[in-house]
Amino acid sequence: MEPLIDEAFLRRLANLKFIVKGRRKGKLAGTHPSPRAGTSVEFADYRDYSPGDDFRYIDWNLLGRLDRVLVKTFVHEADRPIYLLVDLSASMRLGDPPKARYAARFAAAIAYVGLRELDRVGLYPFCDRLLSAIPPRHGMGQMNHILRALQDVAPAGTTSLDRTIGDFLSASRESGLVFLVSDLLSRSGYQEGIARLLHRGDDIVVVQVVDPQELHPQMEGTFEIREVESGRSMELVVGRRTLAQYERRLGLFLDEMTAFFSGHRIPHFLVPTDLPVERLIHERLRAGGVLQ
Amino acid sequence: MTLVAPTALYLLLAGGAILLLYFLRTRSRRHEVSDLFLWDGLPSEPRSRAARIRQRLEPLLLLQLLVLTLVSVALAGPAMRVARPHLAGMAVVLDGSASMRSRARDGTVRYELARQAALDLLRRYPGSPVVVVQFSSAPSVLSSFSEDHADALRAVSTSAPTFLADGTAAQLRVLLESQGGAGRFDRIFWLGDHRLGGAIPNLEETLFPPDENLAVTAFNVRQNPDGSGSTAFVRLVNHGASYREGNAKVSDGVRAAVLSFVLAPGREEAYVLPLPGSLGPVFVASLDTKDGFPDDDVRYFTFPALIERRIRWIGEENRYLLAALQVAGPVALLASDDPSAADLVVACGTTVPAETTGNALLVHSGLAGLVEIGGDAEPGPLVVAAPDDPLLAQVDPSNFRVRASPSVALDEEVRVILALGSQPFLCRYADVRRRIVFVAPDLLETNLPLTVDFPLLVANILRSFSSSSDREATADVLVGEPIALGDYGRAVRLKGPRGEELPLPAGTETFVPPAPGVYTLSTDRGTFPVAANLDPAESFSPAESSVLTSPATAPETRKSALVGLWPYLAALALLALLAEDLLYRGATWRRSR
Numbered sequence: 082m083e084p085l086i087d088e089a090f091l092r093r094l095a096n097l098k099f100i101v102k103g104r105r106k107g108k109l110a111g112t113h114p115s116p117r118a119g120t121s122v123e124f125a126d127y128r129d130y131s132p133g134d135d136f137r138y139i140d141w142n143l144l145g146r147l148d149r150v151l152v153k154t155f156v157h158e159a160d161r162p163i164y165l166l167v168d169l170s171a172s173m174r175l176g177d178p179p180k181a182r183y184a185a186r187f188a189a190a191i192a193y194v195g196l197r198e199l200d201r202v203g204l205y206p207f208c209d210r211l212l213s214a215i216p217p218r219h220g221m222g223q224m225n226h227i228l229r230a231l232q233d234v235a236p237a238g239t240t241s242l243d244r245t246i247g248d249f250l251s252a253s254r255e256s257g258l259v260f261l262v263s264d265l266l267s268r269s270g271y272q273e274g275i276a277r278l279l280h281r282g283d284d285i286v287v288v289q290v291v292d293p294q295e296l297h298p299q300m301e302g303t304f305e306i307r308e309v310e311s312g313r314s315m316e317l318v319v320g321r322r323t324l325a326q327y328e329r330r331l332g333l334f335l336d337e338m339t340a341f342f343s344g345h346r347i348p349h350f351l352v353p354t355d356l357p358v359e360r361l362i363h364e365r366l367r368a369g370g371v372l373q
Numbered sequence: 374m375t376l377v378a379p380t381a382l383y384l385l386l387a388g389g390a391i392l393l394l395y396f397l398r399t400r401s402r403r404h405e406v407s408d409l410f411l412w413d414g415l416p417s418e419p420r421s422r423a424a425r426i427r428q429r430l431e432p433l434l435l436l437q438l439l440v441l442t443l444v445s446v447a448l449a450g451p452a453m454r455v456a457r458p459h460l461a462g463m464a465v466v467l468d469g470s471a472s473m474r475s476r477a478r479d480g481t482v483r484y485e486l487a488r489q490a491a492l493d494l495l496r497r498y499p500g501s502p503v504v505v506v507q508f509s510s511a512p513s514v515l516s517s518f519s520e521d522h523a524d525a526l527r528a529v530s531t532s533a534p535t536f537l538a539d540g541t542a543a544q545l546r547v548l549l550e551s552q553g554g555a556g557r558f559d560r561i562f563w564l565g566d567h568r569l570g571g572a573i574p575n576l577e578e579t580l581f582p583p584d585e586n587l588a589v590t591a592f593n594v595r596q597n598p599d600g601s602g603s604t605a606f607v608r609l610v611n612h613g614a615s616y617r618e619g620n621a622k623v624s625d626g627v628r629a630a631v632l633s634f635v636l637a638p639g640r641e642e643a644y645v646l647p648l649p650g651s652l653g654p655v656f657v658a659s660l661d662t663k664d665g666f667p668d669d670d671v672r673y674f675t676f677p678a679l680i681e682r683r684i685r686w687i688g689e690e691n692r693y694l695l696a697a698l699q700v701a702g703p704v705a706l707l708a709s710d711d712p713s714a715a716d717l718v719v720a721c722g723t724t725v726p727a728e729t730t731g732n733a734l735l736v737h738s739g740l741a742g743l744v745e746i747g748g749d750a751e752p753g754p755l756v757v758a759a760p761d762d763p764l765l766a767q768v769d770p771s772n773f774r775v776r777a778s779p780s781v782a783l784d785e786e787v788r789v790i791l792a793l794g795s796q797p798f799l800c801r802y803a804d805v806r807r808r809i810v811f812v813a814p815d816l817l818e819t820n821l822p823l824t825v826d827f828p829l830l831v832a833n834i835l836r837s838f839s840s841s842s843d844r845e846a847t848a849d850v851l852v853g854e855p856i857a858l859g860d861y862g863r864a865v866r867l868k869g870p871r872g873e874e875l876p877l878p879a880g881t882e883t884f885v886p887p888a889p890g891v892y893t894l895s896t897d898r899g900t901f902p903v904a905a906n907l908d909p910a911e912s913f914s915p916a917e918s919s920v921l922t923s924p925a926t927a928p929e930t931r932k933s934a935l936v937g938l939w940p941y942l943a944a945l946a947l948l949a950l951l952a953e954d955l956l957y958r959g960a961t962w963r964r965s966r
């Protein structure tokens with residue numbers, strides 16, 4: 082099978098960085114500013130001297146001018162875990178290329194950017210439950226684990242986003258940057274799960290991968306419309322008017338979704354699979370303020 | 374354009390049935406979606422008639438209708454009238470002799486070139502009555518005179534060259550007579566490797582020149598008089614334009630003698646190879662070189678095992694002559710003076726009584742009243758007076774050297790075959806009472822016993838004495854020449870050169886070897902190997918380029934003929950069917966994904 086990402090693609094990802102909003106606590110030293118004071122070169126503030134403080138940080142000029150013993154504090158730089166929640170339910174095998182393949186390629190690219198940024202990156206594939214997760218870790222060795230897991234994905238099962246996110250929150254105690262990659266074309270709902278993520282303090286980026294045929298179906302005639310996850314089907318004579326109604330209904334659904342995400346200030350990207358992953362990353366994600 | 378069977382067009386009505394089946398069939402294609410909630414409740418759309426037809430007119434249906442149309446029209450037999458070259462009668466004569474098995478300079482077998490040329494001719498003159506002949510020493514009519522070329526095309530396509538010798542122009546004339554006479558043919562196309570001699574009217578010759586060829590043209594073995602083994606005589610010829618070197622090997626299956634040679638272009642050389650301890654009876658001479666005609670790179674020899682020839686020997690002993698006689702067959706020397714008890718009288722250095730009857734070979738001997746021998750004199754140059762005489766078959770007299778030969782007075786009825794200046798060297802005579810062959814010089818005054826041609830000459834002489842005197846004398850059996858099985862006893866079984874059993878129906882008196890090799894004949898008297906070889910003349914073909922000679926020939930006319938178009942339509946139908954199948958499989962595969 083064709084590799085998910087090639088060397089040329091990786092080279093083009095080399096200069097990308099995540100845009101960090103606010104300061105988040107991090108367990109380990111990293112490149113993102115932390116609310117804690119630390120030992121970086123970036124000055125943060127002054128505070129009164131307390132016994133035990135390092136004499137080297139006392140500002141002797143201010144002591145001379147103000148006759149107050151003040152200590153300089155600096156910005157603490159911490160890492161931030163990046164969670165890749167990739168939908169591998171049966172509906173993700175639709176399309177050409179399959180949506181799952183597209184999602185895997187995108188997730189691999191984000192993992193690479195994160196690991197280069199010295200962040201910990203974890204992979205959480207799911208359908209109606211979490212599948213074999215790869216907990217967040219540093220280093221390019223982690224990249225190999227993630228690539229191996231994404232290389233031969235076999236989508237199957239139904240989708241249950243709310244339940245999956247509940248499982249995810251139990252599995253990962255630390256908040257971070259969550260990339261949710263799914264087609265989100267399910268009546269089972271996503272709002273509750275997203276709300277729980279927000280509650281924990283995660284930054285969320287939603288990448289909704291859809292097949293162009295799902296956005297604008299090109300079909301005419303009698304069809305057995307079959308739901309790929311449940312196997313349910315219905316007979317329908319499809320014509321121009323039917324398709325127009327379908328697109329109208331889809332538009333409403335997507336508008337509702339967009340309103341929800343924008344209401345929570347969650348970047349949401351509706352991505353057809355005929356859009357190259359490189360363009361998604363370099364154009365859409367940069368324009369959307371996720372990467373720089 | 375005309376239709377031969379227009380009723381077949383009724384088959385087009387089946388198209389209606391196909392259309393009906395298509396429109397009656399309710400089919401739904403499968404479309405997979407992530408979730409049905411976007412489709413649930415969407416109203417099923419009533420379709421217009423045009424939309425229904427548009428949907429049904431899919432490529433599969435169109436291709437099926439196209440196949441039906443093409444098949445119907447093809448069955449109706451559409452034909453177009455076109456003007457084509459025409460001959461009132463034509464004969465295509467393929468040279469099927471062994472030499473056509475050799476390769477031309479481009480590496481193609483010459484018979485294949487001739488066959489392609491024959492097929493081209495048949496296609497060039499469609500509808501012209503044609504007879505196709507495969508010509509050799511045993512010619513055969515491949516397809517008799519007919520306007521229908523299907524038989525002719527099939528016969529030419531399946532024909533193969535033989536191992537037989539060339540036929541003669543006289544034979545061809547006789548064959549054409551059997552097909553209505555040479556005058557019946559506006560054009561007689563000869564496709565071969567040599568020019569046909571003899572005046573054959575309307576003859577057009579196409580010759581296919583050969584590649585380089587090195588051949589064994591003669592091979593003979595004689596047992597040494599002292600019983601110490603055998604001596605092989607091999608003649609090689611280089612029918613090429615460059616020097617050739619290689620090795621010639623003579624083997625009896627156990628022992629072998631190898632000779633290295635270098636032959637100049639066009640040069641023919643004879644070699645003598647001692648085979649100590651070898652008494653045969655089967656010998657094979659072969660070359661290790663590669664050329665365009667491998668079939669003539671090998672020759673076979675077996676000691677004849679015929680009925681013992683009873684010889685009454687008169688005069689001096691001559692071991693060389695006796696050995697040559699023994700090579701030709703088993704010999705019993707009679708002590709009796711009764712001439713009637715002997716098959717042959719051999720006289721050396723003496724005079725035979727005038728009343729001698731039967732067969733007699735006189736070597737440096739006279740016969741009162743017929744041949745008078747005088748004193749030896751300086752011989753004149755060798756003259757071949759009767760080159761076509763059977764005694765000289767496969768014998769090259771130019772190798773003969775004579776140191777001294779007697780003056781001879783001959784009866785005028787005696788036929789001189791070889792002469793030394795004005796003096797006879799080799800003569801023959803026959804009347805109702807006797808057959809005489811006369812060799813004038815003492816053999817010890819000649820190089821004859823040392824030449825490859827001497828045993829051949831002696832074998833030819835003995836054949837000329839055989840009861841079937843009208844048969845051509847040959848030194849060995851050639852492919853295509855009948856072997857009289859009765860000479861060996863009552864035949865029981867015959868095996869071919871590769872050991873395969875050959876059919877031997879009861880009452881069979883002769884067997885014609887179809888290919889060179891050693892055949893094994895089992896009779897009630899024992900088992901006898903019989904060697905069959907290619908005619909050495911087949912090794913040589915004129916090296917001229919492909920030539921088309923057109924003597925005064927009847928003019929070519931044009932005649933309109935119906936050309937059937939059904940094969941093209943059938944081919945198109947097949948292609949359409951293939952496309953339909955591929956399309957269907959592709960659609961099935963896509964759906965399965």
